[in-house]
Amino acid sequence: MTDESRGIGGTIGPPWSVDVLADLHAGVLDDAQAAELWPLVDADPEARAILDALDATRTDLASLAAAPAPPMPAEFAARLDAALAAEAAAAFPRATQAPRPAGPGDAQVVDLAAARRRRNTRLGWAAGILTAAAAAVVAVTVALPSTSPKDGTPNVAAPAPAGPSVGSDGSGAQALVGKAVGVRDFGPLGNEDRLDACIAAAGLDPKVRPEGVRPVNVGGKAGVMIILTTGKLAQFRLVAFGADCGPGNPAVLFDKVVGEK
Numbered sequence: 001m002t003d004e005s006r007g008i009g010g011t012i013g014p015p016w017s018v019d020v021l022a023d024l025h026a027g028v029l030d031d032a033q034a035a036e037l038w039p040l041v042d043a044d045p046e047a048r049a050i051l052d053a054l055d056a057t058r059t060d061l062a063s064l065a066a067a068p069a070p071p072m073p074a075e076f077a078a079r080l081d082a083a084l085a086a087e088a089a090a091a092f093p094r095a096t097q098a099p100r101p102a103g104p105g106d107a108q109v110v111d112l113a114a115a116r117r118r119r120n121t122r123l124g125w126a127a128g129i130l131t132a133a134a135a136a137v138v139a140v141t142v143a144l145p146s147t148s149p150k151d152g153t154p155n156v157a158a159p160a161p162a163g164p165s166v167g168s169d170g171s172g173a174q175a176l177v178g179k180a181v182g183v184r185d186f187g188p189l190g191n192e193d194r195l196d197a198c199i200a201a202a203g204l205d206p207k208v209r210p211e212g213v214r215p216v217n218v219g220g221k222a223g224v225m226i227i228l229t230t231g232k233l234a235q236f237r238l239v240a241f242g243a244d245c246g247p248g249n250p251a252v253l254f255d256k257v258v259g260e261k
Helices: 018-026 031-042 045-066 074-091 112-126 173-180 192-201
Strands: 212-218 221-229 235-242 252-259
Touching: 018 031, 018 045, 031 045, 074 221, 173 212, 173 221, 173 235, 173 252, 192 221, 192 235, 212 235
Parallel strands: none
Antiparallel strands: 212 221, 221 235, 235 252
C-alpha cells in the first residue's frame, strides 16, 4: 500500500485522498488494494459521498453521447459548403472538366483513388462522423446498335440502365450519397452540357454545381442522379433525370430531400 493510498497521516483510513477514491472508483487499483480499501471506504460517509458524486458524473457523461447534436445554423452550413467546394475545385481541378462524349465501345471509368479522396475530404469536413468504407463507381455507357425504319428516320435504342438500382420514388437513393459525393459520372447523358440542359429544363440553376453526379437505375429506367446541398448540415436534395432529358423535357425520375430535417 502506497503512502498516497493511506490518505492523510500515513494510515489506512479517513480522511481519504480524492485521487485515491477516484482510482478506486475507476477500477485502476490492483485487486489486493481494492479489496483492502472498499470495506473501509464504504463505512465512511464522506468517502461514500465522493463516490456517489463520481457515479453521477459518469452517468451525466454517458448521457451526452446519446444526446442529439444541435443543427448547424443555415448561414454557417452554406459558408462551409462553399468553402468545401472551393477546396475541392483547387485540389482536384480535373474533376470539373467535362469528359468527351462516349462513343460506341467506349467506357467512362471513374478514377478510383481520386473518387475516394474527394469523397473522404467532403464528408470528413461536413459531418465529421461518417466512417463509410472507401468506394468508387465504375460506370459503363453502352451504345446499342440503331435500326432504321422504312422512312429512313434513325431510331436509336434506349440505353440500358447502369449504376445501382433505386425505387421509382427514389427509395434507397440516400444510401448512395456517401459513395457519390465528389463523383462526376454523367452516365447515359455523356457530358456536363447535356446535364446542364436537363437541370435548366427542371427549373434549377445550372450554375449551382452538384456535389456529385452518378448514373442510377430508377425502377428499370436509365438515369443520372445529382446531389445538391440544401444549406442544412447533413441534408441533401437528390434529383434524378431520365436518359432522354433535355431542353424542354426535364424527364425528372424523382426529386427528394434526404438527411437531417
